[in-house]
Amino acid sequence: MIRKEAMQVVLDEIKNEPIISANGYISRDLFELKEKNTNFYMIGSMGLASSIGLGVAIKKPQKRIFIFDGDGNILMNLGSLTTIGTLKPKNLVHVIFDNNSHESTGGQPTNSNKIQISELAKISNYHVFVATKKFQLKSILKQLKKIPGPIMIVIKIKNSQKHSHRVSLDPPIIKNRFMKALLEKN
Amino acid sequence: MKKAFQRSVFDFLVKNGIKNFTGVPDSTLNHFISYGLSKKKIIISTREEEAIGIAVGMTLSKSSSLVFMQNAGFANSLSTITSLVQLYKIPIIFLIGWRGFLKNDAPEHYKIGKIQPDLIKALQLPTKIISDKNWEKNCSWAIKKIRNNQPCALVIKREFYD
Numbered sequence: 001m002i003r004k005e006a007m008q009v010v011l012d013e014i015k016n017e018p019i020i021s022a023n024g025y026i027s028r029d030l031f032e033l034k035e036k037n038t039n040f041y042m043i044g045s046m047g048l049a050s051s052i053g054l055g056v057a058i059k060k061p062q063k064r065i066f067i068f069d070g071d072g073n074i075l076m077n078l079g080s081l082t083t084i085g086t087l088k089p090k091n092l093v094h095v096i097f098d099n100n101s102h103e104s105t106g107g108q109p110t111n112s113n114k115i116q117i118s119e120l121a122k123i124s125n126y127h128v129f130v131a132t133k134k135f136q137l138k139s140i141l142k143q144l145k146k147i148p149g150p151i152m153i154v155i156k157i158k159n160s161q162k163h164s165h166r167v168s169l170d171p172p173i174i175k176n177r178f179m180k181a182l183l184e185k186n
Numbered sequence: 187m188k189k190a191f192q193r194s195v196f197d198f199l200v201k202n203g204i205k206n207f208t209g210v211p212d213s214t215l216n217h218f219i220s221y222g223l224s225k226k227k228i229i230i231s232t233r234e235e236e237a238i239g240i241a242v243g244m245t246l247s248k249s250s251s252l253v254f255m256q257n258a259g260f261a262n263s264l265s266t267i268t269s270l271v272q273l274y275k276i277p278i279i280f281l282i283g284w285r286g287f288l289k290n291d292a293p294e295h296y297k298i299g300k301i302q303p304d305l306i307k308a309l310q311l312p313t314k315i316i317s318d319k320n321w322e323k324n325c326s327w328a329i330k331k332i333r334n335n336q337p338c339a340l341v342i343k344r345e346f347y348d
Contacts (some may be wrong), residue, residue: 020243040246044269048239051231055206055243055251079232079241087229171274179246 001134002160003097004029007068009134010095010153013141014066018056018182021068023050026097028164030068037181040175041167045074046058050084050094057089057149063093068072071098078120084150087123092149094126098159101108107159121152132156188346191318192217195325197342199252200227203327206244208237209254214283214344219254234259235266241278242270252333254281257302257341258295267309267337277332280311280339287343294343306339313339 020040021027027041053067100113131137208229224324232239234255241251286299314324331338
């Protein structure tokens, strides 16, 4: 699977639940696949999608919060795994699109094939799933609602040939409509 | 005096609607943080930028937040402040303990402490220094700022030795 294919499978399971997406191609792919008010595109501040997601999850316990993260992103903020694992928000689903590289900057390698992010998450109190194929990912997503968070799904993906366009919304607009969407009931 | 002042600041901010306090501990702010911990209102983060991320998430949920840190941690956070807090216009209060203010503070604090005012100026982040004399006025100023959707900073000088 490439990221866009994997992301589409996850998006098929998400209705109006908020998504916080990491910078680079992750936010760009989300913007192209399913543009919505409930998406918070984090276009800068690499590494912090998981922390923003944690803040929302704590304050909105009645909503399931999805974080779309990358291997390069979470490796920049590994401490957040311990904070999330300590606070244990039941409604947090942390999806890692793991291509073992910084694809957005030209495909330079990360360490995610030597040190498994899934193992780091396990010792940080997450319920962890790993998927490499579409059918595995689909069956994991079907089980999600029965399992209390924090949940992590590591999806091993391949790099893409075609790249999505930039997120063309002004950041304050992304913020304002996301805040408004958070006020609505699911 | 220092203890009473920092506790008063905490109570004042809570009374004025600040719900969340997250950050990295700092000895200058010790009494503020310890008091908040005893009230179970503090989340200790692993890095300053992580704290900013959490505070942003809470603020997006319409729950007002403050991030505390040492000035060295503020320097760590410059890029996050520009590319997240200021870019999206997210109203949070930074509370910064300023080391290196005394000339003979520990050597690791000297240079970063010296350039702290320049860093704040370069960021164009509205800032006030608070003391036991002016805290109420300046904390009210900060509350007003975030109600107007603007991030801002309050700084407490390190005017004592360990």
